Amino acid sequence: GEDVEQSLFLSVREGDSSVINCTYTDSSSTYLYWYKQEPGAGLQLLTYIFSNMDMKQDQRLTVLLNKKDKHLSLRIADTQTGDSAIYFCAQKGDGGSQGNLIFGKGTKLSVKP
Amino acid sequence: EAQVTQNPRYLITVTGKKLTVTCSQNMNHEYMSWYRQDPGLGLRQIYYSMNVEVTDKGDVPEGYKVSRKEKRNFPLILESPSPNQTSLYFCASSPHFQGNNSPLHFGNGTRLTVT
Numbered sequence: 001g002e003d004v005e006q007s008l009f010l011s012v013r014e015g016d017s018s019v020i021n022c023t024y025t026d027s028s029s030t031y032l033y034w035y036k037q038e039p040g041a042g043l044q045l046l047t048y049i050f051s052n053m054d055m056k057q058d059q060r061l062t063v064l065l066n067k068k069d070k071h072l073s074l075r076i077a078d079t080q081t082g083d084s085a086i087y088f089c090a091q092k093g094d095g096g097s098q099g100n101l102i103f104g105k106g107t108k109l110s111v112k113p
Numbered sequence: 114e115a116q117v118t119q120n121p122r123y124l125i126t127v128t129g130k131k132l133t134v135t136c137s138q139n140m141n142h143e144y145m146s147w148y149r150q151d152p153g154l155g156l157r158q159i160y161y162s163m164n165v166e167v168t169d170k171g172d173v174p175e176g177y178k179v180s181r182k183e184k185r186n187f188p189l190i191l192e193s194p195s196p197n198q199t200s201l202y203f204c205a206s207s208p209h210f211q212g213n214n215s216p217l218h219f220g221n222g223t224r225l226t227v228t
Binding site for chain 1: 117146153154155156158161171203205216217218219220221222
């Protein structure tokens with residue numbers, strides 16, 4: 001079945017860049033997503049990328065997609081303490097999972113001052 | 114304000130005592146879903162609903178029931194809770210089921226403890 005893998009932890013210093021990586025299995029996904037979960041809150045959509053794109057930039061966020069390797073990354077430039085959260089990569093499942101979103105286990109980003 | 118509202122935020126109960134976690138959205142979304150979040154396991158889907166009176170099992174439906182009598186509400190029912198259902202639960206909705214660019218909107222979560 002489909003699977004989405006990401007490392008569980010990342011620690012960076014304030015002002016540095018953070019790169020969160022994700023690998024996925026379903027090459028038919030047309031959209032791939034990044035969600036952010038702040039402490040005590042639900043997930044919020046951070047950004048997404050369409051599968052015919054290699055890169056998408058939105059202010060401090062850069063998403064890179066390597067379809068050949070099924071690898072997705074999220075780069076946060078000038079990381080701030082407010083960026084500390086859990087980041088989830090997600091893809092649309094195929095018919096076997098009814099087309100619902102398949103989430104990775106989440107990467108906890110800790111930003112040290 | 115557009116939102117998904119879950120109640121209660123925290124709930125402590127005992128094994129076997131039926132409970133309901135409510136979920137309501139005010140965005141006229143067709144699609145609604147319940148997830149549980151556990152350490153090391155990430156988010157797992159329990160049940161989802163594509164529209165009124167249409168519900169289907171997700172990855173971990175055992176021990177749960179849902180109903181979708183109206184578009185805005187999607188309650189999660191635990192008929193006989195057990196300690197392995199202690200978890201953080203999230204309700205989510207999106208405008209459409211099939212639309213790839215229909216992001217999920219999440220509630221703030223319900224932390225359930227079953228003793």
